Amino acid sequence: MSTRKIEILVGLFVAIAVGAFLILALKVANTGFAGSGDTYTLYAEFENIGGLKARSPIKVGGVVVGRVAAIELDKNYYTPRVRLEISRQYDNFPETSSVVILTSGLLGEQYLGIQPGFIDETVHILKDGDMIEDTRSAMVLEELIGQFLFNRD
Amino acid sequence: MVLKQLQRMGAATIHTIAGLGRAGLMLLGAIIGKPSFRKGAPLLLKQLYVVGVLSLLIIVVSGLFIGMVLALQGYTVLVKFGAEQMLGPLVALSLLRELGPVVTALLFAGRAGSALTAEIGLMKATEQLSSMEMMAVDPLRRIIAPRFWAGVISMPLLAIIFTAVGILGGHLVGVDWLGVDAGGYWSAMQANVDLYQDVFNGIIKSIVFAFIVMWIALHKGFDAIPTSEGISRATTETVVTASLAVLAFDFILTALMFGG
Numbered sequence: 315m316s317t318r319k320i321e322i323l324v325g326l327f328v329a330i331a332v333g334a335f336l337i338l339a340l341k342v343a344n345t346g347f348a349g350s351g352d353t354y355t356l357y358a359e360f361e362n363i364g365g366l367k368a369r370s371p372i373k374v375g376g377v378v379v380g381r382v383a384a385i386e387l388d389k390n391y392y393t394p395r396v397r398l399e400i401s402r403q404y405d406n407f408p409e410t411s412s413v414v415i416l417t418s419g420l421l422g423e424q425y426l427g428i429q430p431g432f433i434d435e436t437v438h439i440l441k442d443g444d445m446i447e448d449t450r451s452a453m454v455l456e457e458l459i460g461q462f463l464f465n466r467d
Numbered sequence: 468m469v470l471k472q473l474q475r476m477g478a479a480t481i482h483t484i485a486g487l488g489r490a491g492l493m494l495l496g497a498i499i500g501k502p503s504f505r506k507g508a509p510l511l512l513k514q515l516y517v518v519g520v521l522s523l524l525i526i527v528v529s530g531l532f533i534g535m536v537l538a539l540q541g542y543t544v545l546v547k548f549g550a551e552q553m554l555g556p557l558v559a560l561s562l563l564r565e566l567g568p569v570v571t572a573l574l575f576a577g578r579a580g581s582a583l584t585a586e587i588g589l590m591k592a593t594e595q596l597s598s599m600e601m602m603a604v605d606p607l608r609r610i611i612a613p614r615f616w617a618g619v620i621s622m623p624l625l626a627i628i629f630t631a632v633g634i635l636g637g638h639l640v641g642v643d644w645l646g647v648d649a650g651g652y653w654s655a656m657q658a659n660v661d662l663y664q665d666v667f668n669g670i671i672k673s674i675v676f677a678f679i680v681m682w683i684a685l686h687k688g689f690d691a692i693p694t695s696e697g698i699s700r701a702t703t704e705t706v707v708t709a710s711l712a713v714l715a716f717d718f719i720l721t722a723l724m725f726g727g
Contacts, residue, residue, distance in 0.1 A: 419668070
């Protein structure tokens with residue numbers, strides 16, 4: 315076989331591989347919030363984070379606006395502290411906004427929902443490094459069942 | 468009696484370590500040194516064709532079927548829990564993280580590794596390697612190096628193709644045949660697959676496997692006893708050892724990447 319033909323076939327092979335990689339990168343993986351991108355950081359403290367994990371999505375009205383960057387325990391009060399990374403595109407949440415840990419479906423994975431609050435002259439817009447005060451903890455199914463069992467009589 | 472046993476154990480240990488040493492020296496001799504692209508490129512290209520392009524068909528066909536089987540098996544289990552939406556992540560994650568790199572490496576060891584061992588073993592048996600040395604051509608640089616690099620380059624590419632074809636095969640069975648929603652298949656996949664965690668780690672795995680498979684195949688051929696029986700044994704050993712090494716390293720890499 316001539317060198318030219320081999321070269322063409324090897325080129326074709328590499329091209330197919332690059333195409334396959336592009337499929338994997340663009341169609342299969344979530345490139346949207348995979349990298350660092352252009353994000354800013356907010357903090358929120360909860361009583362109980364339930365099954366929330368790092369890289370869980372943050373949604374506003376069902377639209378993913380960011381991801382949970384890290385979860386650590388506050389050493390003084392032993393409350394979980396969640397670091398939120400939110401896209402720069404959505405950088406005008408007022409400080410009256412609240413964060414809730416929600417579950418997609420009854421047994422699905424947990425995510426953070428932000429409910430934007432009202433804005434007037436005295437309300438500031440949340441900036442990089444700010445803390446969201448108004449939080450609601452995760453619904454833990456076992457606790458609910460426990461309450462239901464003990465309240466029955 | 469005890470002494471004899473001890474002697475046998477010692478001999479086996481020395482034999483193993485000497486083999487490892489020869490393999491290491493072979494690899495060092497082949498890949499270390501001033502690269503000369505003018506001389507090396509045509510050789511590498513030829514080997515890329517033999518090792519990569521000719522393996523394409525078996526990779527594509529087995530990728531397609533493995534993706535289809537995964538979708539079919541996954542569907543029958545997931546549908547019991549009403550979770551057929553998770554078919555996409557199931558197929559994509561198992562292919563990206565495990566089956567893509569591992570099955571490609573196993574097929575590659577059988578398809579290309581055994582052929583390389585036989586080729587080099589026969590070169591040794593017919594004293595082509597010695598005559599090259601007579602002509603002051605280093606057989607490590609001329610024969611081993613292009614084959615090694617061709618394998619290391621083409622195996623990750625083959626694994627990527629395998630995975631992509633497998634996911635499309637899963638789509639074929641899951642969406643077109645079993646009726647999972649197409650949008651759900653892709654969107655649940657995108658929500659659960661991470662470019663760095665899953666795609667890149669799979670590629671890293673594949674590169675490591677390529678190193679292992681090519682090293683074993685070339686060393687077994689280079690070290691073969693130059694008789695027809697020796698070559699046949701070397702070829703068998705290549706497939707067996709490379710497959711076992713790939714599976715063992717897969718466990719280690721998985722524990723390192725996804726265990727913590």
